[in-house]
Amino acid sequence: MPESALLADLNPTQREAVAATDGPVLVVAGAGSGKTRVLTYRIAHLVRDLGVSPYEILAITFTNKAAGEMKERVEQLIGGVARGMWVSTFHSACVRILRQEIHRLGYRTSFSIYDDADSTRLITMCIKDLDLDPKRFPPRQMKAAISKAKNELIDYETFASQDSGFYHENVSDIFRLYQQRLVEASAVDFDDILNLTVEILQVFPEVLERWQNRFQYVLVDEYQDTNRAQYMLVKMLAAEHGNICVVGDSDQSIYAFRGADMRNIMEFEKDYPDTRVVLLEQNYRSTQTILDAANAVIANNTSRRPKRLWTDEGAGESVVVFEAEDEHEEAAYVAEEIARLQDIGIALDDVAVFYRTNAQSRVIEELFVRFGVTYQVVGGLKYYDRKEIKDALAYLRVIVNPDDQVAIKRIINTPRRAIGDTTVAHVDRFAEAEEITFMDALRRVREI
Ligand SMILES: Nc1ncnc2c1ncn2[C@@H]1O[C@H](COP(=O)(O)OP(=O)(O)O)[C@@H](O)[C@H]1O
Ligand SMILES: [Mg+2]
Structure with a gap:
């Protein structure tokens, strides 16, 4: 093994992992x-x-x-x-x-990728086409069930055979139609990508x-x-x-x-x-006190490999647990604590507040605004999830993949041009009767 300057930046166990190529x-x-x-x-x-x-x-x-x-x-x-x-x-x-290989399965090389919102939309269309009640078969729930199956590499045939009864048969039908529509649209959802x-x-x-x-x-x-x-x-x-x-x-x-x-x-x-x-086992991020607390909690997990984190960073400050009466008291404590840290010279950049669900940030944010604490919420609505970005992308998708129904339907009336649901339904029916795609039906709109 050649001597390498790279290996000098690592501790002995890390070095072992790097050198075993x-x-x-x-x-x-x-x-x-x-x-x-x-x-x-x-x-x-x-x-x-x-x-x-x-x-x-x-x-x-x-x-x-x-x-x-x-x-x-x-x-x-x-x-x-x-x-x-x-x-x-x-x-x-x-x-x-897939861009290189997907043609082998009959998809366009310029296939579309449906995100969660797109696939839920397509599932909603499928539920409607199957004349099922979306209250009984909520699209998001159907999406989750289909996704769960796909995550385990279960296709709709296997899925259908796994259970019986009215409910399961209908979910299987939704799965089947959804998959068929994806293929017709040369579209893949996130699970299909894998x-x-x-x-x-x-x-x-x-x-x-x-x-x-x-x-x-x-x-x-x-x-x-x-x-x-x-x-x-x-x-x-x-x-x-x-x-x-x-x-x-x-x-x-x-x-x-x-x-x-x-x-x-x-x-x-x-x-x-x-x-x-x-x-x-050597940790470079936390103090020994924090590691001990984490070790004590994790030791209760059942399915794990035993290991004990340690650090040479020293013990550090003790962990504080504050039990609040309600979310307002909790938020007030957090805001006051941050003010205290600022007073002793700690930069806001070095402070993080974690919460379990996004809704919990509201009360904390309100207090930050009142106290004048500048903050940044990490993981808000992502760039590609913004409406105008998704609209623009839908136009591009239709250009490279005219079979992409979900994208066409997203923009057919965006910006508004007086093409309402009734018109779209007419086109849908015509496409179905003629056995052509939605786009081809649009091209023959004069015959409708
Ligand atoms: N041998 C080392 N010497 C100095 N710093 C290290 C060493 N190993 C890791 N670190 C630092 O510790 C931090 C955590 O490393 P990282 O690779 O992100 O850990 P993990 O992926 O296990 O969470 C990083 O800032 C990294 O640069
Ligand atoms: Mg990592």
């Missing part, structure tokens, strides 16, 4: 112990010290933000060669693969082989949050060379409601028998 590696570690740092340095080590082409590396993170940060950190270590590298979320990586990629790799061995050869090294951050499809994808891509490195923390699994399956990390060693397991 070949074969399966499982890095299990708590928060703030340098898991992401290990992945970043591992990429840099592969490229700079071992001469691996960045083109051959696939690094997966959980959010686009994390991908951007990791890419930046890698660039700082090895420079611009990192630019063409695939550091992305599962979804972004799969979209890139599932169709898995399907293509399963059905076309030559495609699988090409992508396996392309990515000689596969790295996954936050592996505890992977779902069934993501698990399959990683497994297939790494099946030939076995150069797979996953990092995660069974204590931080927070996406069970989205199909994240902790078994993926708990059983990694079973899937890859010659796995090297590296445990990172």
Whole structure:
């Protein structure tokens, strides 16, 4: 192994995880112990010290933000060669693969991507077309049921066969029609992005082989949050060379409601028998007091790997628990505490307030406004979720994919041009009678 200046920035266990480049590696570690740092340095080590082409590396993170940060950190270590590298979320990586491969399943290369709001809209249309009562079959609930099935790689046929009775049969019908409409519209929902990629790799061995050869090294951050499809994808891509490195923390699994399956990390060693397991226990973010409190809480979890975080940052201040009578007293305490911290010279930048649900921020924000505390709410409505942005995107989607019904219907009367629901319903009926798409029906609008 060549001596590397890179390895000097790491503690001994981190170094072990970075240097073990070949074969399966499982890095299990708590928060703030340098898991992401290990992945970043591992990429840099592969490229700079071992001469691996960045083109051959696939690094997966959980959010686009994390991908951007990791890419930046890698660039700082090895420079611009990192630019063409695939550091992305599962979804972004799969979209890139699908743009090249999806035609094999009969979709347009310029397929549309439906976000949650788009797919709920399409489901609403399906419920209407099936003459079902949306009160009995609420679209959002149907969307959740379909998504749950898809997360486990269950298609509508399997879904239909899993249960019987009036209710289940109707939900199955909604699922079937929804999937059919997606295909007709050359559209995929978020779950399809993963599932169709898995399907293509399963059905076309030559495609699988090409992508396996392309990515000689596969790295996954936050592996505890992977779902069934993501698990399959990683497994297939790494099946030939076995150069797979996953990092995660069974204590931080927070996406069970989205199909994240902790078994993926708990059983990694079973899937890859010659796995090297590296445990990172030194924490760089918190004081020992905070770690002890966290350790004490987490020790009660049932499904986990035992580990104890420690730090050489010292004990630090004690944890304070304040039990308030109601949300107003709670907010007042938070605001006063922040004023106190400011008085002793702590910058507002260094203060964070967490709450469990978004609704809880209101009372706190009101007090901040009254006290003149400047603040920023993180995770409000995202740019791409804003109405005008979605409208503009819908226009672009229709241009590249005229089959995209949901996008057409979104903008057909935006800005207002006196095309109401009745007109749209007429076009729908004509399209159905003539067995043509909604767009083709619009083109023949004079005949309606
Ligand atoms: N060996 C180390 N020396 C100095 N700082 C480190 C070391 N390992 C991690 N850190 C720092 O600790 C913080 C947490 O690291 P990160 O990789 O984000 O942890 P995790 O992904 O496990 O939560 C980062 O600021 C990182 O730079
Ligand atoms: Mg991390």
